[in-house]
Amino acid sequence: MKKLTLFFAFLFASIGLFAQTTWTADPYHSKLGFTVTHLGIADVPGHFNAYDVSIVSSKEDFSDAAIELTVQTNSIDTRVEPRDNHLKSADFFDAEKHPTMTFKSTSIEKSGENTYTIKGDLSLLGVTKPVTMTMKHRGTTQNPNADGAPVAGIQITGAIKRSDFGLGAKFPAPMISDEVQIKADGEFGHKKD
Numbered sequence: 001m002k003k004l005t006l007f008f009a010f011l012f013a014s015i016g017l018f019a020q021t022t023w024t025a026d027p028y029h030s031k032l033g034f035t036v037t038h039l040g041i042a043d044v045p046g047h048f049n050a051y052d053v054s055i056v057s058s059k060e061d062f063s064d065a066a067i068e069l070t071v072q073t074n075s076i077d078t079r080v081e082p083r084d085n086h087l088k089s090a091d092f093f094d095a096e097k098h099p100t101m102t103f104k105s106t107s108i109e110k111s112g113e114n115t116y117t118i119k120g121d122l123s124l125l126g127v128t129k130p131v132t133m134t135m136k137h138r139g140t141t142q143n144p145n146a147d148g149a150p151v152a153g154i155q156i157t158g159a160i161k162r163s164d165f166g167l168g169a170k171f172p173a174p175m176i177s178d179e180v181q182i183k184a185d186g187e188f189g190h191k192k193d
Contacts, residue, residue: 030186050075133158
């Protein structure tokens with residue numbers, strides 16, 4: 001009888017954990033990065049320091065994940081201040097006029113083991129276009145630094161074209177590649193809705 005009670009307690013705890021749960025990124029263990037190619041010969045990386053991202057899922061494997069991301073464009077960081085200031089200007093992100101860019105997923109489809117194809121709408125510089133990314137669920141574990149709270153590792157990769165959004169139109173390839181590689185890694189903690 002005791003084993004049966006423990007089994008049901010575990011079952012209901014598992015159901016409760018994944019019943020429409022919102023997972024949010026831990027800013028200390030997450031990064032939203034990008035890479036462009038300069039002059040066709042050198043990759044130049046950068047990242048954004050300020051963003052909010054959440055994943056809503058009711059399944060343990062994140063196979064029904066819905067993702068929402070808001071990025072503060074003036075938080076762009078390529079480790080070179082004059083370049084960062086230029087990227088914030090009207091030549092690129094026009095951060096004063098367009099302080100945020102957003103992504104909202106519209107569908108998810110399993111494409112491999114722990115890997116999914118995510119489709120969604122990216123809004124940048126007042127233009128919204130559909131984009132496709134790859135999401136990998138790298139596992140879920142307990143965080144010993146947060147009283148054993150669950151934490152999930154999520155990685156998003158893919159590419160967008162600057163020209164789709166009019167980003168840096170005065171600087172065509174090969175000066176700066178049209179294709180921008182995206183790589184985001186995050187540890188996500190959860191709260192129940």
